[in-house]
Amino acid sequence: MLVDILSIFDAIQAMDYLIIALGIVIGYIVGFLPGLGASQAMALLIPLTYGMEPLRAILLLMAVAGAAPCGGSVASILINTPGESTNVATCWDGYPLARQGKAGLALGAASTASLGGALVGLFVLMVLLPLGRMLVLSFSYPELFTIALGGLVCIILIEEDQLWKGFISLALGMVMVSIGYDPVTGSIRHTFGTMYLWEGIKLVPALVGIFAISEGLKLVIGDKGQAVVKDQSVSKARYSDVFQGVMAVFKHRWLFFQSSVLGAVIGVAPGVGGSVGNLLSYGVATQTCKDNPHFGKGDIRGVIASESANNSKGGDLVPTVIFGIPGSVTCALLLGALLLHGIQPGPRLILEKPLIIYGLIVAIFFSSIAASTITILAAPYLSSIPDIPDNLLGISVIILGVLGGYATELDFNDAIVAIVFGLLGYFITEFHFSKVAVVMALVLGKIMQVNYFLTMDTMGPKGFFTRPIPLIIIALSVFLVMKAAYQAKYPPEEKPSGLPGSMA
Amino acid sequence: MGLVVVMVALLLGFHTQQAGAAGQKAAFPIKPITMIVFVPPGGGWDTICRLAAEYWRKYLPNKVSVVIKNVPGGEQLIGPTMLYNSPPDGYTVGTFSSGAAGPIIAGVVRFDAKRYEWVGMFSEDYYITSASPKSGFKKFSDLQKAKKEILIATPGFATADALGALLAKEKMKLNLKMIPHEGSSGGTLAAIRGDVDLVSSPISSMKKYVIDGHDLVPLWTSAPERLKRLPNVPTLKELGYPEVGKMFVLHRFLAAPPGTPRDKMEILQKSFRAVLQDPEYQAKVRDTLDAEINLANGPEAGRLLENLINLLQPYEKIVKAGWGKK
Numbered sequence: 001m002l003v004d005i006l007s008i009f010d011a012i013q014a015m016d017y018l019i020i021a022l023g024i025v026i027g028y029i030v031g032f033l034p035g036l037g038a039s040q041a042m043a044l045l046i047p048l049t050y051g052m053e054p055l056r057a058i059l060l061l062m063a064v065a066g067a068a069p070c071g072g073s074v075a076s077i078l079i080n081t082p083g084e085s086t087n088v089a090t091c092w093d094g095y096p097l098a099r100q101g102k103a104g105l106a107l108g109a110a111s112t113a114s115l116g117g118a119l120v121g122l123f124v125l126m127v128l129l130p131l132g133r134m135l136v137l138s139f140s141y142p143e144l145f146t147i148a149l150g151g152l153v154c155i156i157l158i159e160e161d162q163l164w165k166g167f168i169s170l171a172l173g174m175v176m177v178s179i180g181y182d183p184v185t186g187s188i189r190h191t192f193g194t195m196y197l198w199e200g201i202k203l204v205p206a207l208v209g210i211f212a213i214s215e216g217l218k219l220v221i222g223d224k225g226q227a228v229v230k231d232q233s234v235s236k237a238r239y240s241d242v243f244q245g246v247m248a249v250f251k252h253r254w255l256f257f258q259s260s261v262l263g264a265v266i267g268v269a270p271g272v273g274g275s276v277g278n279l280l281s282y283g284v285a286t287q288t289c290k291d292n293p294h295f296g297k298g299d300i301r302g303v304i305a306s307e308s309a310n311n312s313k314g315g316d317l318v319p320t321v322i323f324g325i326p327g328s329v330t331c332a333l334l335l336g337a338l339l340l341h342g343i344q345p346g347p348r349l350i351l352e353k354p355l356i357i358y359g360l361i362v363a364i365f366f367s368s369i370a371a372s373t374i375t376i377l378a379a380p381y382l383s384s385i386p387d388i389p390d391n392l393l394g395i396s397v398i399i400l401g402v403l404g405g406y407a408t409e410l411d412f413n414d415a416i417v418a419i420v421f422g423l424l425g426y427f428i429t430e431f432h433f434s435k436v437a438v439v440m441a442l443v444l445g446k447i448m449q450v451n452y453f454l455t456m457d458t459m460g461p462k463g464f465f466t467r468p469i470p471l472i473i474i475a476l477s478v479f480l481v482m483k484a485a486y487q488a489k490y491p492p493e494e495k496p497s498g499l500p501g502s503m504a
Numbered sequence: 505m506g507l508v509v510v511m512v513a514l515l516l517g518f519h520t521q522q523a524g525a526a527g528q529k530a531a532f533p534i535k536p537i538t539m540i541v542f543v544p545p546g547g548g549w550d551t552i553c554r555l556a557a558e559y560w561r562k563y564l565p566n567k568v569s570v571v572i573k574n575v576p577g578g579e580q581l582i583g584p585t586m587l588y589n590s591p592p593d594g595y596t597v598g599t600f601s602s603g604a605a606g607p608i609i610a611g612v613v614r615f616d617a618k619r620y621e622w623v624g625m626f627s628e629d630y631y632i633t634s635a636s637p638k639s640g641f642k643k644f645s646d647l648q649k650a651k652k653e654i655l656i657a658t659p660g661f662a663t664a665d666a667l668g669a670l671l672a673k674e675k676m677k678l679n680l681k682m683i684p685h686e687g688s689s690g691g692t693l694a695a696i697r698g699d700v701d702l703v704s705s706p707i708s709s710m711k712k713y714v715i716d717g718h719d720l721v722p723l724w725t726s727a728p729e730r731l732k733r734l735p736n737v738p739t740l741k742e743l744g745y746p747e748v749g750k751m752f753v754l755h756r757f758l759a760a761p762p763g764t765p766r767d768k769m770e771i772l773q774k775s776f777r778a779v780l781q782d783p784e785y786q787a788k789v790r791d792t793l794d795a796e797i798n799l800a801n802g803p804e805a806g807r808l809l810e811n812l813i814n815l816l817q818p819y820e821k822i823v824k825a826g827w828g829k830k
Contacts, residue, residue, distance in 0.1 A: 039544075047554060047558070050558060136693070140694070186826045195577070198578035199578065270690070319693075323696075324712050335547075336547060336550060348716050409544075409575075409576070457655075458694075459699070
C-alpha cells in the first residue's frame with residue numbers, strides 16, 4: 001500500500017492543492033472557535049461539493065477534519081476553551097502553562113504532538129488495514145465497558161489526598177449521564193418535562209460551559225487563591241520557547257508513542273473517537289509518568305498525552321473503511337458525502353476505488369502538517385492573548401462561550417446548558433472538587449452504562465472475566481486502587497511539593 | 505461615453521422586455537423553503553434529504569432553494585414537533601419517519617400525527633433480516649426450532665427495525681429477546697461478532713454484509729419480491745407474514761405543518777412528485793441508496809401512516825413497555 005499510495009499524486013491536479021489549502025484554513029478556524037467544529041463545517045461544505053469530482057470533495061472535507069484539532073488545541077491552551085471535544089484534556093495543563101507565561105512552550109508541544117499523532121494514526125491505518133477487521137471485531141461490550149472504567153480509575157487516582165472529592169465529582173458526572181432516554185429500560189429520565197433533554201446533556205455546550213465560561217467567570221470575579229497564578233513577568237513568547245515545546249515531544253518520546261498508539265487503537269472502536277482518546281490518554285499518562293508529576297498545574301506531559309492521541313484520524317478511519325461503519329462523527333459525514341457522490345462505502349471500497357482511500361490519507365497528511373506549522377509560526381503572536389487584562393479576557397471568553405454553545409446546533413437551549421455548566425464549573429473549582437472527574441464521567445459514563453447492560457443481557461457477568469482485555473483492565477484497576485488506598489494509609493517518604501491538591 | 509450609456513440602456517430595455525414576456529413571477533414560493541431534518545448531519549436520512557433538496561430546486565416555481573435545517577434529538581421527535589408548531593405558510597416542511605408509529609402508540613409524542621399535511625415520500629427502504637454466522641441459523645425454519653432465546657439487536661423503539669422485530673416476535677411466534685443498541689451500526693457489528701444472533705437493516709446498509717461480503721447470513725427481506733442479487737432469500741410475504749413485512753419498511757415522509765393551505769400544498773406536492781420522477785434522482789435512490797421510490801400523493805401517504813399505526817395498535821401494551829410506561 002505504501003507504494004500504491006504514490007499513484008494518488010498522478011490523480012491530484014494543481015486545483016486540488018488549492019482546495020486542500022482552503023480546507024485547511026476553514027478547518028483551523030472552526031477548530032479554534034468554541035462550539036463549532038469540523039463536523040459543522042463539513043456539513044455546510046457538502047452541498048458545495050456536489051459539482052466536484054468525488055476525489056476533490058474528499059480532499060476538501062478531510063483537509064477540514066485534519067486541520068481542526070490543531071486549531072482546537074490553540075483555543076484550549078490560550079483561553080481554556082476546548083475548540084473541539086477532542087481537545088478537552090489539553091486545557092488541563094495547556095491553560096495553566098499559558099497563565100504561567102509559557103504559552104509558547106505549550107503551543108509548540110501541542111502542535112508537534114498533534115502532527116506526530118496524525119502521522120502515527122495514518123501509519124497505524126496503513127499497517128492495520130489488512131488486520132483491521134479482526135481489530136474492529138475484537139471491541140465488544142465488555143472491552144468498551146472496562147476501557148471506560150479504566151479511564152475513570154486513572155483520573156480518580158490523581159486525587160491522592162482528596163480521594164473522596166474525586167469520587168463525588170465522578171458521581172456528579174455519572175448522575176448527569178443518566179439524563180435522557182434510556183434504550184435499555186425505555187424510560188425517559190430526569191428531563192424536567194422537556195424534549196430537549198431526551199438525548200441527555202449535549203457534550204459540546206457542557207464542555208464549553210465548564211471550561212470556558214467558568215474560567216471566564218473566575219477571571220472576571222477575581223483571583224481568590226486559585227491554583228493557577230498568572231506570571232506577569234513573562235511577556236511575549238519567543239520562537240525559542242516554541243522550539244523548546246517542539247523538543248519536549250522528542251524528549252518525552254515514549255509518552256508520545258504510548259499516547260498516539262492508544263489514541264489510534266481507541267479510534268478503531270466504532271463510535272468512540274478522538275473525544276475519548278484524549279481523555280484516556282491523559283488518564284493513562286498520569287499513572288505512567290511518576291517523575292515529579294504536576295498534572296493539572298502545567299505539566300507539559302499532559303499536553304503531549306492529549307494532543308498525541310486526539311488526532312489519530314487514522315484509527316477512526318479503520319472501521320469506516322473496512323465496514324462502512326463510522327469511527328467518529330467526522331467519519332459519519334465523510335460516509336454521507338461519499339454516498340452523495342455515488343460511492344458506496346464498505347468492504348469493497350478499498351478494492352474498487354483505492355484512490356479515494358489514498359486521497360483521505362493524503363488530505364490528512366497535508367492538513368496536519370500545515371495546521372501544525374501555522375500554529376508554530378503564529379505562536380509568539382498568539383501567546384500574547386493571555387496578556388490581555390483579566391476582566392477583558394474573562395468577558396470575551398464568556399461571550400465566546402455562550403455564543404459557541406448556541407452555535408453548535410443553533411439551539412438556544414444549548415446556550416443555557418453552557419451557562420449552567422459554566423456556573424457549575426465555577427463552584428466546582430471554588431470548592432476544590434474535580435472538573436476533570438466530572439467531564440470524564442460525562443464522556444465515559446454513557447459508554448460504561450450502555451455497555452454494562454449490553455454485556456449483562458448478552459453474555460452475563462462472566463463476559464467481564466472470561467475475555468482477556470476486560471480481565472486485564474479490571475485486575476489492573478483493582479490493583480491500582482488498592483495500592484492508592486494502601487499508600488494513603490501508610491504514606492511513603494515525604495513527597496515533593498508537586499502533589500496535586502485541587503484541579504483547575 | 506455617450507455611446508456606452510445608450511448601449512447599456514438598450515440592453516437593459518431588451519432584458520426587461522424579455523422578463524415581461526416571460527410573465528409574472530409565480531406567487532408561491534418566493535423565498536427559500538426550510539426543510540427540518542430530524543437527525544444530525546451525515547447518515548442516511550440527512551443524505552437523502554440533501555439529495556432531494558438539490559433536485560427540488562429545479563422543479564419549484566421561481567427555482568427557490570431548499571435549505572436544510574438539522575434539528576436532531578428526542579429520538580427523532582424534536583424535529584417533527586418543531587414542524588408541527590411551525591407557521592403553516594408553506595415555507596417550512598420536514599421529515600417524518602414511519603418509525604414514529606412506536607412513540608405515537610406509546611403516547612409520548614406532543615403532536616397529533618393525523619393533522620399533518622403530507623407532501624410525499626422521499627423513498628422507501630425495505631429491510632433484510634440477517635443472522636450472525638456464529639448463530640448457526642441459515643433460514644427461517646431454523647429460528648422456529650431454536651431451543652433458547654434468540655438475541656436480536658434493535659435500535660430504540662422509534663425505528664422500523666425495532667417495531668418490525670416486535671411484530672416478528674408476536675406474529676411469527678419466535679422466541680426473540682431484543683437487545684437495544686444506540687444506533688443500527690452497533691447492532692450490525694454485534695451480529696458480525698456473534699454477540700447477538702439477528703439484526704435487521706435497510707437493504708442499503710445490509711448489502712455490504714450479505715451481497716458484497718459474507719459477514720452475515722440473510723434470512724428474509726420485507727421487499728415485495730425477491731431481490732435480484734439475493735435470489736435465494738425469501739420475502740416475508742412468501743413466508744406467510746405480509747403484515748410483518750409492512751412494518752419492516754422505512755417510509756421516509758415529507759410533511760408540512762397542520763393548516764398549510766390547499767393551494768400551497770398542491771404546488772409543493774406537484775413539484776416534489778416531479779423530483780421523484782426525475783430519472784437522475786431515481787437512479788441515485790435506486791443504485792446508490794438501494795431504496796425504492798413511492799409516488800404516493802399527499803393523502804395516500806397519510807393513509808399509509810394510519811395503516812401502520814393501526815397495525816401496531818393491538819400491541820400497545822408491549823410498545824408502551826418499551827418506552828418504560830405501564
